[in-house]
Amino acid sequence: MIISKKQAFQDFASAKGLKSTKQRDIILDSFLSCHQHLTTEELYLKLKTDNPNIGFATVYRTLKLFAESGIAREIQFGDGQTRYEHMHAGEHHDHLVCTRCGAIVEFENETIEKLQSEVAAQHGFTIKNHKLELYGYCVKCS
Amino acid sequence: MIISKKQAFQDFASAKGLKSTKQRDIILDSFLSCHQHLTTEELYLKLKTDNPNIGFATVYRTLKLFAESGIAREIQFGDGQTRYEHMHAGEHHDHLVCTRCGAIVEFENETIEKLQSEVAAQHGFTIKNHKLELYGYCVKCS
DNA sequence: TTTACTGCAAAATTTTTGCATTAAC
DNA sequence: GTTAATGCAAAAATTTTGCAGTAAA
Numbered sequence: 001m002i003i004s005k006k007q008a009f010q011d012f013a014s015a016k017g018l019k020s021t022k023q024r025d026i027i028l029d030s031f032l033s034c035h036q037h038l039t040t041e042e043l044y045l046k047l048k049t050d051n052p053n054i055g056f057a058t059v060y061r062t063l064k065l066f067a068e069s070g071i072a073r074e075i076q077f078g079d080g081q082t083r084y085e086h087m088h089a090g091e092h093h094d095h096l097v098c099t100r101c102g103a104i105v106e107f108e109n110e111t112i113e114k115l116q117s118e119v120a121a122q123h124g125f126t127i128k129n130h131k132l133e134l135y136g137y138c139v140k141c142s
Numbered sequence: 143m144i145i146s147k148k149q150a151f152q153d154f155a156s157a158k159g160l161k162s163t164k165q166r167d168i169i170l171d172s173f174l175s176c177h178q179h180l181t182t183e184e185l186y187l188k189l190k191t192d193n194p195n196i197g198f199a200t201v202y203r204t205l206k207l208f209a210e211s212g213i214a215r216e217i218q219f220g221d222g223q224t225r226y227e228h229m230h231a232g233e234h235h236d237h238l239v240c241t242r243c244g245a246i247v248e249f250e251n252e253t254i255e256k257l258q259s260e261v262a263a264q265h266g267f268t269i270k271n272h273k274l275e276l277y278g279y280c281v282k283c284s
Numbered sequence: 285t286t287t288a289c290t291g292c293a294a295a296a297t298t299t300t301t302g303c304a305t306t307a308a309c
Numbered sequence: 310g311t312t313a314a315t316g317c318a319a320a321a322a323t324t325t326t327g328c329a330g331t332a333a334a
Contacts (some may be wrong), residue, residue: 019288019333040324055291060324076218078273080299080323096267105265112261115254116276123247124281125238131220133273134258139266161308161313182299197316202299222298222324
């Protein structure tokens with residue numbers, strides 16, 4: 001799982017003629033080991049503990065690369081912070097966001113996905129990806 | 143239609159003890175007459191022509207109020223700009239976004255809405271609102 | 285070597301706020 | 310008179326970029 005995403009990024013990197021660097025490896029490992037929706041800053045801070053030599057800009061640019069390569073995707077929950085999460089090839093998940101405590105639950109629903117394709121087709125759109133977020137209160141907060 | 147939203151905001155305003163001002167009226171009319179997804183800046187520039195005396199901060203704060211009152215909602219298409227659109231009481235529409243030419247098509251789908259509620263219920267969430275965006279190429283661009 | 289990458293700091297964007305003044309109640 | 314709203318400009322918060330030095334191919 002993790003190995004294959006690592007591989008996927010390495011393939012992307014070599015196809016693009018990117019160089020392999022220590023920093024990118026560290027960022028990649030850290031990103032892959034962290035199963036959350038991270039902002040650039042969060043990942044940067046997380047890394048800085050063990051790698052005080054890595055700069056914010058490198059993390060920023062590397063996360064952009066991850067998104068470009070397809071192993072990550074940018075998401076925005078409307079709080080003004082861009083987050084990155086793992087992108088699982090083929091599959092897709094959406095989010096339930098608690099606007100009180102900030103809890104985020106991921107879910108998948110094939111029927112919804114199918115309906116989305118239908119709607120898109122009706123309008124002549126070719127869909128590359130989508131974003132579905134449900135906002136409200138979680139069990140604890142409601 | 144427009145009248146009722148105007149009314150809705152006025153009700154909200156009086157319930158909250160907000161004062162009625164010329165600026166807010168102008169911003170409200172302008173916002174309601176414009177059937178697009180506007181950023182604060184766009185609306186501000188649009189207004190400035192006829193009302194050079196209205197400040198950006200007022201537009202900014204007023205749009206926030208609109209969102210709070212329920213007659214508008216904030217949306218983000220991932221380009222780093224917050225937009226506002228009309229919120230139609232009860233109904234809800236989602237977006238098809240062309241990532242090449244920027245075209246935006248609105249759509250509604252009751253079945254999807256229903257499935258969303260089911261998913262939310264399964265996870266114990268009480269949903270206040272949601273956001274569904276499909277990204278891809280429109281007819282012309284694909 | 286040649287080309288890309290890094291780190292820092294500066295710049296550009298956007299969003300948000302403080303405050304004196306003005307207008308509404 | 311009180312209280313809230315406005316406009317300006319300044320501050321925060323994010324995202325993005327320039328560039329000299331460094332490291333990979």
